[in-house]
Amino acid sequence: MNVFLTGATGYIGSVVAEKLQAAGHTVVGLARNETTAEKLAKRNIKPFIGDLQHPESLVTAAKQTDGVIHTAFIHDFDDWAGAVQTDCRVIAAFTQGLAGSGKPLIATSDTSVLGDTGAEIADENYAIATNFFLAERAKAEAAVINASKQNIRGVVLRLPLYIYGRDGGTSYIPMRVQEAQESGVAYYIAPGEHQVSAVDVDDVAQLYVLALEKAPAGSIYHAATESGISEKAIAQRIGDVVGCQVKGISLEQATQHWGRGIAAFFSINNQTSADKAIQLGWQPQARFSLLEDITRRQP
Numbered sequence: 001m002n003v004f005l006t007g008a009t010g011y012i013g014s015v016v017a018e019k020l021q022a023a024g025h026t027v028v029g030l031a032r033n034e035t036t037a038e039k040l041a042k043r044n045i046k047p048f049i050g051d052l053q054h055p056e057s058l059v060t061a062a063k064q065t066d067g068v069i070h071t072a073f074i075h076d077f078d079d080w081a082g083a084v085q086t087d088c089r090v091i092a093a094f095t096q097g098l099a100g101s102g103k104p105l106i107a108t109s110d111t112s113v114l115g116d117t118g119a120e121i122a123d124e125n126y127a128i129a130t131n132f133f134l135a136e137r138a139k140a141e142a143a144v145i146n147a148s149k150q151n152i153r154g155v156v157l158r159l160p161l162y163i164y165g166r167d168g169g170t171s172y173i174p175m176r177v178q179e180a181q182e183s184g185v186a187y188y189i190a191p192g193e194h195q196v197s198a199v200d201v202d203d204v205a206q207l208y209v210l211a212l213e214k215a216p217a218g219s220i221y222h223a224a225t226e227s228g229i230s231e232k233a234i235a236q237r238i239g240d241v242v243g244c245q246v247k248g249i250s251l252e253q254a255t256q257h258w259g260r261g262i263a264a265f266f267s268i269n270n271q272t273s274a275d276k277a278i279q280l281g282w283q284p285q286a287r288f289s290l291l292e293d294i295t296r297r298q299p
Contacts, residue, residue, distance in 0.1 A: 006070045157211060
């Protein structure tokens, strides 16, 4: 397939592009400017100049390709509802471009839409959280699932809070490591017993390819390969690597320190099962767990 990919220069999207190419697909990548376009071209990705904030051109991109993988999202915790509205407009543009074609639209969400899952390891039937502002992203999920009514193979991948690997990670671990290095303290929200899930970036990228090729219309998949990771254990591992103090703080202090959105992520149990993705044929191959990957950052 010739696949249109948003977020092609991002942490996750760049690996998705690599896996798509390895599977024999060609990639057209969204580029906001000529500098980004040049970076994509060097990786044999055809650039398409456009912007999530002005999604009208994305209609054309969707029409010109055989399917869409949408990994980009504006993580504006100060205006989460606005970020979701932008995402919904992007999905509407893709829906307009793909309507009636039977082509795939693989979109990204995250498991924060479930809120605090308590001791349960939630599957895809777990209810969307109520009165939890991060659950706003479920509106974008619904837009993708509803697109299936227009003969589009709409699929949603829900990613866990922590994605790691390749000496990087979604912002939360690198941010906390840098903070610990600069302040001499690795913080967690006390008592730190809440537990989360994680996935290796190579594994999640492979799931995008699998979903593109095989997932049925209207389906949602969780992409986690491990659970039972406590926030305190994450802070302790960062403290060990950096060689600094580890300290628990209150939710109120964390909100002042990190902001409402990030503090919300760090204050909930959020564990999910990927049994459904495994039944689809997903075969995670991660060599290291999240905590082991943090340890590998040791200077």
